Amino acid sequence: MSEIAAPRTSASEPDRTLIQRLRDNDLFASFLASKVTVAAGIVTLVLFLAALFAPWVAPTDPFNPATNYLSDSLDPPSFVAGGDPRFLLGTDDQGRDMLSAILYGLRVSLAIGFLSVALGAAIGVSLGLIAGYSGGWIDSAIMRIADVQLTFPAILTALLLDGVAHALLKPTSRDESAFAVLVLAIGLSFWVQYARTVRASTMVEKSRDYVLAARLIGLSHARILFTHILPNVMGPVMVIATINLALAIITEATLSFLGVGLPPTEPSLGTLIRIGQNYLFSGEWWIVAFPSLTLAALVLAVNLLGDWLRDALNPRLR
Amino acid sequence: MTGPLLSVRALRVEFATRKGPLTALDGVSFDIGRGEVLGVVGESGAGKSLTGLAIIGLLDPPGRIAGGEIRLEGERIDNLPPARMRDIRGGRIGVIFQDPLTSLNPLMRIGDQLAETIQAHKAIGRRQAREQALAWLREVGIPSPEKRIDGYPHEFSGGMRQRVVIALALCAEPKLVIADEPTTALDVSVQAQIIALIKNLTRRHRAAVMLITHDMGVIAETADRVAVMYAGRIAEIGEVRELIRDPLHPYTQGLMAAIPTLDIRADRLAQIPGAMPRLSAIPRGCAFAPRCPQVFERCAERPPLIAVGDRGAACWLHESAPAAADARN
Numbered sequence: 001m002s003e004i005a006a007p008r009t010s011a012s013e014p015d016r017t018l019i020q021r022l023r024d025n026d027l028f029a030s031f032l033a034s035k036v037t038v039a040a041g042i043v044t045l046v047l048f049l050a051a052l053f054a055p056w057v058a059p060t061d062p063f064n065p066a067t068n069y070l071s072d073s074l075d076p077p078s079f080v081a082g083g084d085p086r087f088l089l090g091t092d093d094q095g096r097d098m099l100s101a102i103l104y105g106l107r108v109s110l111a112i113g114f115l116s117v118a119l120g121a122a123i124g125v126s127l128g129l130i131a132g133y134s135g136g137w138i139d140s141a142i143m144r145i146a147d148v149q150l151t152f153p154a155i156l157t158a159l160l161l162d163g164v165a166h167a168l169l170k171p172t173s174r175d176e177s178a179f180a181v182l183v184l185a186i187g188l189s190f191w192v193q194y195a196r197t198v199r200a201s202t203m204v205e206k207s208r209d210y211v212l213a214a215r216l217i218g219l220s221h222a223r224i225l226f227t228h229i230l231p232n233v234m235g236p237v238m239v240i241a242t243i244n245l246a247l248a249i250i251t252e253a254t255l256s257f258l259g260v261g262l263p264p265t266e267p268s269l270g271t272l273i274r275i276g277q278n279y280l281f282s283g284e285w286w287i288v289a290f291p292s293l294t295l296a297a298l299v300l301a302v303n304l305l306g307d308w309l310r311d312a313l314n315p316r317l318r
Numbered sequence: 319m320t321g322p323l324l325s326v327r328a329l330r331v332e333f334a335t336r337k338g339p340l341t342a343l344d345g346v347s348f349d350i351g352r353g354e355v356l357g358v359v360g361e362s363g364a365g366k367s368l369t370g371l372a373i374i375g376l377l378d379p380p381g382r383i384a385g386g387e388i389r390l391e392g393e394r395i396d397n398l399p400p401a402r403m404r405d406i407r408g409g410r411i412g413v414i415f416q417d418p419l420t421s422l423n424p425l426m427r428i429g430d431q432l433a434e435t436i437q438a439h440k441a442i443g444r445r446q447a448r449e450q451a452l453a454w455l456r457e458v459g460i461p462s463p464e465k466r467i468d469g470y471p472h473e474f475s476g477g478m479r480q481r482v483v484i485a486l487a488l489c490a491e492p493k494l495v496i497a498d499e500p501t502t503a504l505d506v507s508v509q510a511q512i513i514a515l516i517k518n519l520t521r522r523h524r525a526a527v528m529l530i531t532h533d534m535g536v537i538a539e540t541a542d543r544v545a546v547m548y549a550g551r552i553a554e555i556g557e558v559r560e561l562i563r564d565p566l567h568p569y570t571q572g573l574m575a576a577i578p579t580l581d582i583r584a585d586r587l588a589q590i591p592g593a594m595p596r597l598s599a600i601p602r603g604c605a606f607a608p609r610c611p612q613v614f615e616r617c618a619e620r621p622p623l624i625a626v627g628d629r630g631a632a633c634w635l636h637e638s639a640p641a642a643a644d645a646r647n
Binding site: 208209210212213214215216217218219227228231232 | 374376404405409411412413415416417420421422423424425426431434435438439486490
């Protein structure tokens with residue numbers, strides 16, 4: 001989030017160190033002011049790092065059939081009676097280490113979350129800028145499409161896109177393209193929020209004198225939009241993106257849980273939960289419990305960060 | 319080149335509304351000579367800022383130029399295609415906006431904003447543009463510009479920000495600067511400095527100024543000539559000292575009478591009775607007639623700008639005056 005913080009630091013004193021600048025930074029100070037926010041930040045950071053470095057952190061490679069033995073299947077966690085000390089969080093029906101599967105699953109969930117937010121934000125921000133800046137029928141056309149899409153719940157849009165993609169793709173290529181299809185489906189179901197917010201801010205910014213001045217010196221519309229207006233409308237976008245990251249991860253988990261997401265060979269947290277819930281009533285609770293807890297912790301932490309960012313960037317609440 | 323720098327003839331600006339077009343500027347004609355300072359005064363809504371916007375071609379729909387012509391150095395600039403218009407106008411007309419808070423991009427370093435403007439009109443590299451930006455900051459009186467050039471607008475005070483805005487308007491070395499109420503948003507203590515700065519800098523760079531304000535004091539100090547606007551029309555235009563000493567149009571006379579003076583004791587300031595008509599209800603004849611103390615039959619007909627010596631007044635009272643037609647007015 002340092003890119004939002006940057007303009008607030010005093011650039012006219014380049015001799016100060018980064019740490020000194022951070023200490024004087026409002027955004028950073030408001031982050032430290034709340035214990036909940038700091039805790040959420042730490043949880044998010046730990047989960048992000050664990051996901052990023054999963055191949056090095058995870059005890060085993062859950063997708064390598066050579067290291068997984070069916071004789072190890074359905075072992076309870078090591079801290080429970082009958083647990084195997086090799087598997088801290090137990091194993092699933094394939095004999096895969098749950099901890100490793102969760103770390104790899106987290107990696108997939110976060111990757112889909114980030115990519116779909118990036119896609120949704122890119123589409124939404126661009127269309128919002130164009131709609132707000134040009135006005136007239138272009139504005140109407142874009143916003144009416146947005147209105148129509150808003151009448152469908154995001155999960156329904158994602159399901160629909162996912163279904164269409166599956167119908168178009170050959171059965172053999174389905175599993176390989178599942179990742180891309182999910183990113184596309186989730187990304188496209190979230191662009192409306194960005195477009196509406198950015199359109200409103202753009203309409204405010206475009207009547208400012210600095211935009212008139214930029215028009216006067218003969219800058220092209222594209223240049224005005226992307227170098228002058230865009231940075232000034234990014235504040236709310238960052239807040240929406242953070243909260244949408246949590247939403248996107250949940251949506252992916254839901255889709256995977258429903259069986260239209262990622263295949264069991266490339267499990268995300270949602271896929272793990274779907275596999276696990278088959279064993280819930282036969283007593284193997286750990287297969288569903290730990291991925292669910294991880295998902296809940298991640299989504300809660302990211303949401304709390306989003307709330308903090310929303311308050312910290314709102315000048316009226318300062 | 320001879321002839322005026324800017325020549326506006328019978329300019330008419332309309333706004334399309336649901337009830338039909340609304341005429342906001344009607345038959346506005348004036349010239350600005352090279353290096354001349356023309357003050358434009360009038361009440362709010364008289365069309366001062368609109369005239370400026372029309373000249374620089376930044377009228378936004380539903381507003382549009384419905385008639386007349388604008389020439390810059392003899393070249394018509396009111397009917398050019400947008401791309402060509404940008405090339406011509408950007409570098410030759412600079413604008414100082416009213417509110418220094420909104421005329422600088424809050425998320426862009428001021429040095430970058432200046433360099434961007436300079437580079438838009440000169441084929442020079444980044445480093446040269448930055449050097450020129452630095453020189454401009456020094457010229458408009460920003461203390462220790464080497465440090466301030468990388469500052470953001472919120473790190474500057476209102477007066478300092480307006481200095482940056484002035485640098486921004488002048489750095490492309492325009493022939494004409496339109497200053498739209500450049501001191502209205504500033505502290506009284508800073509206003510005089512800013513006015514002096516605009517005056518000195520434009521003189522040094524040989525730029526003409528169209529100074530839009532409602533402050534007669536600023537006009538008296540700065541302008542060479544004044545145009546008094548009323549209800550989207552020019553009521554009177556002429557040399558500044560003559561106009562103040564001996565206003566021709568009853569509206570100007572009313573304005574002058576309303577200025578408090580130190581040497582005459584008065585309990586109540588003089589005022590012009592009534593209010594400026596709404597744009598949708600401008601009287602058919604002289605727009606000022608309903609409020610005019612000297613109204614007579616002739617006022618039912620719209621007066622043209624009647625030449626009185628070097629000056630001009632849109633008032634039938636001066637019809638009989640010797641018609642010394644002056645090309646400038």
